[in-house]
Amino acid sequence: MSNTDGLKGDGDNPVAGATSDGERSLNFIEQIIEEDNRNGRWGGRVHTRFPPEPNGYLHIGHAKSFCLNFGLAGKYGGQCNLRFDDTNPVKEEHEYVEAIKQDIRWLGFDIDDRILFGSDYFEQMYEWAVRLIKAGKAYVCDLNAEQIREYRGTLTQPGRNCPCRDRSLEESLDLFRRMRAGEFPDGSRTLRAKIDMTSPNLNMRDPVMYRILHAEHHRTGDTWCIYPMYDWAHGNEDSIEGITHSICTLEFENHRPLYDWFLDALDVHHPQQIEFARLELTHTVMSKRKMLELVTGGHVAGWDDPRMPTLSGLRRRGYTPESIRNFCERIGVSKVNSRVDLALLEHCLREHLNRVAPRVMGVLRPLRVVIENYPDDQTEELEAINNPEDESAGTRVVPFSKVLYIEQGDFLEDPPRKFFRLAPGREVRLRYAYFITCREAIKDDTGNVIELRCTYDPATRGGNAPDGRRVKGTLHWVSATHAVDTEVRLYDHLFTEQNPGDVPDGCDWKDGLNPKSLEVLTGCKVEPSVSQGTPGTRYQFERNGYFCIDPDSTVDRLVFNRTVTLKDRWAKMAKKTVK
Ligand code: ATP
Ligand code: MG
Numbered sequence: 138m139s140n141t142d143g144l145k146g147d148g149d150n151p152v153a154g155a156t157s158d159g160e161r162s163l164n165f166i167e168q169i170i171e172e173d174n175r176n177g178r179w180g181g182r183v184h185t186r187f188p189p190e191p192n193g194y195l196h197i198g199h200a201k202s203f204c205l206n207f208g209l210a211g212k213y214g215g216q217c218n219l220r221f222d223d224t225n226p227v228k229e230e231h232e233y234v235e236a237i238k239q240d241i242r243w244l245g246f247d248i249d250d251r252i253l254f255g256s257d258y259f260e261q262m263y264e265w266a267v268r269l270i271k272a273g274k275a276y277v278c279d280l281n282a283e284q285i286r287e288y289r290g291t292l293t294q295p296g297r298n299c300p301c302r303d304r305s306l307e308e309s310l311d312l313f314r315r316m317r318a319g320e321f322p323d324g325s326r327t328l329r330a331k332i333d334m335t336s337p338n339l340n341m342r343d344p345v346m347y348r349i350l351h352a353e354h355h356r357t358g359d360t361w362c363i364y365p366m367y368d369w370a371h372g373n374e375d376s377i378e379g380i381t382h383s384i385c386t387l388e389f390e391n392h393r394p395l396y397d398w399f400l401d402a403l404d405v406h407h408p409q410q411i412e413f414a415r416l417e418l419t420h421t422v423m424s425k426r427k428m429l430e431l432v433t434g435g436h437v438a439g440w441d442d443p444r445m446p447t448l449s450g451l452r453r454r455g456y457t458p459e460s461i462r463n464f465c466e467r468i469g470v471s472k473v474n475s476r477v478d479l480a481l482l483e484h485c486l487r488e489h490l491n492r493v494a495p496r497v498m499g500v501l502r503p504l505r506v507v508i509e510n511y512p513d514d515q516t517e518e519l520e521a522i523n524n525p526e527d528e529s530a531g532t533r534v535v536p537f538s539k540v541l542y543i544e545q546g547d548f549l550e551d552p553p554r555k556f557f558r559l560a561p562g563r564e565v566r567l568r569y570a571y572f573i574t575c576r577e578a579i580k581d582d583t584g585n586v587i588e589l590r591c592t593y594d595p596a597t598r599g600g601n602a603p604d605g606r607r608v609k610g611t612l613h614w615v616s617a618t619h620a621v622d623t624e625v626r627l628y629d630h631l632f633t634e635q636n637p638g639d640v641p642d643g644c645d646w647k648d649g650l651n652p653k654s655l656e657v658l659t660g661c662k663v664e665p666s667v668s669q670g671t672p673g674t675r676y677q678f679e680r681n682g683y684f685c686i687d688p689d690s691t692v693d694r695l696v697f698n699r700t701v702t703l704k705d706r707w708a709k710m711a712k713k714t715v716k
Pocket of ligand 2: 190
């Protein structure tokens with residue numbers, strides 16, 4: 138069975154994203170796989186896995202890893218497991234498991250028949266640990282954590298053997314059995330691999346395989362009071378599942394000798410570990426530890442705050458799964474760490490939303506306009522195009538009446554030369570409606586313009602003058618009596634700096650948080666067609682960007698998130714480079 142079976146919709150294959158697969162050259166992992174297939178290393182099998190630790194929500198970096206693993210399996214007719222690496226009972230929670238599944242489904246992958254849990258292999262891992270003890274390759278050590286650190290040495294100094302290293306197999310076996318039986322307190326003993334305390338690679342200096350921890354596990358309850366360490370558990374899990382290519386991020390490169398040592402020592406199925414560069418984005422932090430700190434510290438409203446790089450945050454912000462998969466395909470995989478410009482992600486988003494988001498008119502900062510020569514009680518229904526990029530999206534009607542709202546920024550009393558919008562005496566087009574001319578600006582006591590008195594030209598219905606008269610500006614607008622009153626949340630970068638992780642000594646990375654990353658506007662006026670939307674519905678508000686209805690909306694109060702503005706910095710940069 139091919140894993141692409143699980144992908145919703147044919148044209149949705151993430152490996153066939155922006156650059157179609159036929160066009161681009163093979164990435165280095167594909168080259169390894171094709172070489173393996175040529176020489177029959179795995180019998181032509183490709184079996185990958187995506188192994189999240191359920192200690193936080195997935196972010197866009199995880200999406201890169203997931204799309205890569207799932208995409209490779211699909212491309213080579215193989216399989217990809219979703220495996221929860223749930224070997225640490227203290228940090229893991231059921232809530233995260235559910236959120237991760239939901240996020241992956243939302244991305245467009247059907248993995249329901251391939252959901253596995255590392256904790257299901259605890260018994261097997263234990264037996265394999267016993268096997269290593271019996272082979273003289275592991276021993277129970279009585280040092281505590283601090284002593285272990287002391288004995289380990291440093292990058293410049295070799296480590297020292299601990300006295301327990303030479304205890305008999307029988308004694309280690311007996312102690313390990315009693316560790317499991319719960320006879321010893323937390324942290325009092327460990328099981329360690331007997332490798333080489335003088336190895337230049339610190340990971341090889343008799344790494345801990347098991348620690349004692351009397352803690353409830355979200356799946357195994359209190360069955361276990363010893364838990365396997367990551368390096369031991371991970372290779373075991375890969376081997377048990379028959380993984381062929383175990384793809385992980387670069388920081389595990391110097392763990393690979395240990396991964397290999399364990400599997401060689403056990404003499405079991407031995408996948409190949411391959412490392413690639415993790416995704417980092419500008420203006421964003423992506424470690425779960427840091428994201429958790431933002432959440433618990435109240436710097437954001439939660440894991441799904443629309444400013445977060447989590448998939449739940451991006452979803453709430455209005456990102457489409459297609460745009461994220463496309464982005465993951467475009468950035469490719471490499472061996473060199475780099476930071477991808479957030480503008481590229483936004484570019485992928487705009488590109489998709491431009492095709493699929495219906496256009497509506499919404500005024501964020503309303504200024505009242507009264508059309509003096511328009512009949513008091515008249516309403517007209519004007520035809521508007523839903524999406525100029527997609528004829529099949531059809532048209533809708535937009536009500537027009539005597540009192541309207543336009544954007545405050547579309548009027549200036551004393552405009553500079555290049556300002557083509559409204560000003561006293563100026564004529565502009567109201568989109569899909571009429572030409573209007575500003576006759577007078579009404580001010581409040583403090584001199585703020587609060588209302589414009591205008592006239593319209595009835596001959597320009599639909600937005601064109603029969604006499605061929607031209608206007609330079611076209612404004613969006615809504616009819617006051619028909620408008621839906623909404624709250625709109627505007628977002629900016631969560632961090633002001635491009636690389637928020639790079640902080641000078643003595644500074645906190647959180648100091649880089651952008652105090653203006655959220656701006657809430659109330660009293661925004663949107664055309665009535667949006668009242669049919671539900672949370673998650675996306676629109677383009679003409680001239681203002683793409684917006685999405687937030688789940689905070691209630692029956693009588695619509696809340697919109699601005700997903701992204703219309704200005705495409707990436708497209709501009711790309712154009713410049715082409716020239
Ligand atoms: P973090 O450092 O954000 O806490 P993690 O590596 O601890 O992430 P895991 O749950 O262990 O998170 O990750 C699951 C998989 O996703 C791993 O294979 C990991 O290598 C990969 N992954 C995590 N972050 C990124 C990233 N930024 N880019 C690409 N892959 C990533
Ligand atoms: Mg990890």
